[in-house]
Amino acid sequence: MAAVVVHPVPPSWKDLGKSASDLLNKDFPLAGNALEVKTRAPNGVAFKVAGLRDAKSAAIAGDLEAKYSDVKNGVTLTQTWTTSNVLKTQVELENQVAKGLKLDIQGHLLPATQGKSAYVTAIYRQPSVHTRALLDVFKGPTxxxxxxxxxxxxxLGAESTYSVPSGAVTRYALGLGYAAPTYTVTVHGLANLSVFSASYYHKVSKDVEAGAKAIWDSKSTASxxxxxxxxxxxxxNTAFVKAKVNNxxxxxxxxVQALRPGxxxxxxxxxxxTKLGEASHKVGTSLTFEACEY
Known part of the structure; x- marks a missing residue:
C-alpha cells in the first residue's frame, strides 16, 4: 500500500517572504526608545504594556493589552487601549465552526470623535491551501x-479587494515563491501589478543568516x-548582531542581548x-521584560 503524503499548510498571503522581511526589518529599534512588559496571571490572562518615545518629536505612544485564551475551546479575547484613546476589541474563534476554520472579529472605537471600524475575517487552513476573507464593515464596505x-x-498566492459601493475590484496582487529547508525565494507583483519585489533568504549555517530584497515601482519617475x-x-545562545545596507x-x-530569562x-x-557629518543618523533602544509562566 502506497504511503499517504500529507502536504504542510502553506504560509498566509501576508507571510509570503516573511523570513527575508524579518531579517531585514525586525530587531532594528531605530524609531526611538521602546519598552515592553509582558506578564501572565494565574488564571491565564496575559497583560502587555508597550511604549515608544519617538526620537524626533519626543512624543510617547503606548498601549495596554489584556488577552485571555481558552486553548481547549479555541477562544481568544483581546482588549487594547492606546494612548491615542483608541479602544480595540478582538475575538478569535478557532475550529469552532469547522476544522481548520478561524473566525476573527475586530472592532475599533475612538471615543473622542465617535469614530469606529469593524473587521470580520475568516481564515481557512488545510494541507496545501491557506485562504483568508476579510470584510471591512464601515469602510466601503470592502x-x-x-x-x-x-x-x-x-x-502561489493572490490577493484582491472588491468595493461594494463601486462594484469593482480596486486592488489585486500576485505572489510566487519557493521554500526549501534552508532558503526561500519570493516574487511579488503588488499595487495592481505596478510594483514588483523579489526577496531571498538563506540560512547559511546554524549561526549565520543572509537575505536580500529588491523593489521596482513601474510608475515611479526614477527607474x-x-x-x-x-x-x-x-x-x-544569548546574543546576536544584525547588519544591513541599501542602495x-x-x-x-x-x-540584541538576552540579559537573563525574560x-x-x-x-x-x-x-x-552620504551625510556623515550631519545629524541625520538614527539611534534607538528597546527593552523587553517577560514574566515567567506560572
Whole structure:
C-alpha cells in the first residue's frame, strides 16, 4: 500500500517572504526608545504594556493589552487601549465552526470623535491551501480575499479587494515563491501589478543568516531598483548582531542581548553614509521584560 503524503499548510498571503522581511526589518529599534512588559496571571490572562518615545518629536505612544485564551475551546479575547484613546476589541474563534476554520472579529472605537471600524475575517487552513476573507464593515464596505496554495515547496498566492459601493475590484496582487529547508525565494507583483519585489533568504549555517530584497515601482519617475541586503550572526545562545545596507547609502546595525530569562535588550544604529557629518543618523533602544509562566 502506497504511503499517504500529507502536504504542510502553506504560509498566509501576508507571510509570503516573511523570513527575508524579518531579517531585514525586525530587531532594528531605530524609531526611538521602546519598552515592553509582558506578564501572565494565574488564571491565564496575559497583560502587555508597550511604549515608544519617538526620537524626533519626543512624543510617547503606548498601549495596554489584556488577552485571555481558552486553548481547549479555541477562544481568544483581546482588549487594547492606546494612548491615542483608541479602544480595540478582538475575538478569535478557532475550529469552532469547522476544522481548520478561524473566525476573527475586530472592532475599533475612538471615543473622542465617535469614530469606529469593524473587521470580520475568516481564515481557512488545510494541507496545501491557506485562504483568508476579510470584510471591512464601515469602510466601503470592502471585501478582501487572498489565497496561497503550496506543493513540494512551490507557493502561489493572490490577493484582491472588491468595493461594494463601486462594484469593482480596486486592488489585486500576485505572489510566487519557493521554500526549501534552508532558503526561500519570493516574487511579488503588488499595487495592481505596478510594483514588483523579489526577496531571498538563506540560512547559511546554524549561526549565520543572509537575505536580500529588491523593489521596482513601474510608475515611479526614477527607474532605479531599490535594493537592500542584510545578515544576522549569532554570537552565542544569548546574543546576536544584525547588519544591513541599501542602495540609498543607509547602513544599519543592531545588537540584541538576552540579559537573563525574560529580559532582552536591543540597540540599533542607522547611518546615512552620504551625510556623515550631519545629524541625520538614527539611534534607538528597546527593552523587553517577560514574566515567567506560572
Amino acid at each position: 471585501f478582501t480575499a487572498d489565497a496561497v496554495i503550496g506543493r513540494d515547496g512551490f507557493l 532605479q531598483v531599490g535594493l537592500e541586503v542584510g545578515t544576522k550572526c549569532y554570537l552565542d 540609498a547609502n543607509i547602513a544599519a546595525l543592531s545588537y 529580559v532582552k535588550a536591543s540597540f540599533g544604529l542607522a547611518v546615512d553614509m
